[in-house]
Amino acid sequence: MSATLKEIARRTGKSITTVSRALADYDDVSAETKGLVRRVAEELNYTPHLLARRLQKQSSDTIGLILPTFGPRFSDPFFSEFLAGIGNMAAEYGYDLLVSTQPPGEQEMQVYRQKVRSRQVDGFVIVRTRRTDPRIRYLQEVGFPFVAFGRTEGELNFPFVDVDGALGMRRIAEHLIALGHRRIACLAPPADLLFAEYRLMGLRQALADNGLALPESFIVRSDLTEQGGYEGAQRLLQAAEPPTAIAACNDLMALGAMSAIQERGLQVGRDIAVTGFDDIPMAAHAHPPLTTVRQPIYQIGKMVCEMLIQLLRGQDSVARQVMLAPELSVRQSCGAAVTGAAARP
Amino acid sequence: MSATLKEIARRTGKSITTVSRALADYDDVSAETKGLVRRVAEELNYTPHLLARRLQKQSSDTIGLILPTFGPRFSDPFFSEFLAGIGNMAAEYGYDLLVSTQPPGEQEMQVYRQKVRSRQVDGFVIVRTRRTDPRIRYLQEVGFPFVAFGRTEGELNFPFVDVDGALGMRRIAEHLIALGHRRIACLAPPADLLFAEYRLMGLRQALADNGLALPESFIVRSDLTEQGGYEGAQRLLQAAEPPTAIAACNDLMALGAMSAIQERGLQVGRDIAVTGFDDIPMAAHAHPPLTTVRQPIYQIGKMVCEMLIQLLRGQDSVARQVMLAPELSVRQSCGAAVTGAAARP
């Protein structure tokens, strides 16, 4: 399909070595030879065989991303945006992106080990860090480069980018409190997802700082889907004294909660406040628009990827652990009077 | 990190060739030698160097997927599910998945050419086919294997899987007509996305078959986002004689339309019907739940990937062009009286 150096060498009457160096623009090749070689290469549409080059360079120039898929109906607006961030940055530096999908578990670890040992990738991007994360433990153990999106318990010394979930939830809490809410409940994901814990901690802390409690009955765990939020909110609404505000740990759950509330004939924002976290595109166009916390997912993807590449290149990156402050995006679902125009940026 | 054949050869006192064949379980190697070699390989945690193997095999065992990203805030629930389908199937057959992101355009074609010529991938999965698709034209021209999700204009003879959008929309239209609607409008994506055309055609045809017209003013083009649907619906609602039903060409637009309708104080389902297409997870949990057309995206991902792999392996696959009949998923947004239990599977 595409010519090889050998073919160019044959046609130019030069050696393979010379051709290689001419194309790499070494300065120990005569201008004349370079011209000739380049012309022929152009003519033949020469493109280097990457596998061959990589074998010899002993580097795959490839970044691995193993998506932890939960169930067959895997659908998360978060991932595609994040993927675009990583992908674009990787492309900018000439890296490839190798994507796999594996539900968390032993087989997932097999895939990591396999990719590491077969030198298929130079480094990994880890997403959805877990409380104690076998992926991170393994990669640290074998000294394989990676950058994570998210922290783990114990805050080991590895490079990561994360959004300060506690701060984000604190902002949510303070906003709700300022609006007069005293009975605030939380839709939280499974406890082994640490990022949820930070958010929950931030909420609890902010409430405590304001003399408010967060009783156990006001913390409902479910998965991160609309369905989970829907069911969780139903549980909360059945209580004898239901909350006046529900702070969900992500937007999907918040949207599910809104559905549950509306199905009971209540009005979100007026009868009960709902807030999310993530600011997925959907959030601005829910009805009412969802008050939430904005995470610059695309930017995070780029940043994680760039940090990893710097790591791979041995440039000790300036920042090894980055904590981003999320930003409150106030719309109508919390009951704050905001005009449509202001809420829709 | 991981040992090489050479190292195993050294330790066992055998030749590299013998070791290679022992591990590949050739039957011209003595049981004794096999045992020895395997033991040492195990001990050293041997994993073949995939780049080396692939260079020699002249095959990358890799499937390419270049996601056409539109804008930085790329977020499409469709892609993650599709990706999981492809990824899982690829893994099953031992293929890698190489993912890139590129907005449509000349640079995108460069990436295709580069990946083809550098033999980085053995074949491509094409998504979001376009009316006349330069990717498909190019790949056909150079005879490079690929399978598309979607058709193109002229229905060239290439392998694809697609959902019969016309049929899906026909079912929507017939359902709406049965409910008594006569003024049915359409939220359609940009005309260069062919799949939208099929859906539009199906709608028009079904209406015509029932003696109804689809005036130009009832076809609003916008992008495939909630924002697009929101704005499109606003336009439709401002008309002197607004439609009584809005059939959106995807769920995101339908959800946006619902927001626009509700913002005007109207009730979806009662005052105006809304339908979508795709059946994203969100659809079941919108308020009211969205009547839509189910596309088995995950299955399609798997199928596309499997067809490509069969192509790569020279097994002339049974089906080269697959058309899937989508299935109506009736919920409340169309005004049909359906109990919550029936609508939530």
Add this chain to the structure above:
DNA sequence: TTGAAAGCGCTAACAA
């Protein structure tokens, strides 16, 4: 300024 030779790690044809 150029080329021969070696080697990245693997597989395969051919001999022994």
Add this chain to the structure above:
DNA sequence: TTGTTAGCGCTTTCAA
């Protein structure tokens, strides 16, 4: 049953 040789396409000493 095993080893020698060659080669995948490329880069990089080292000599000429």
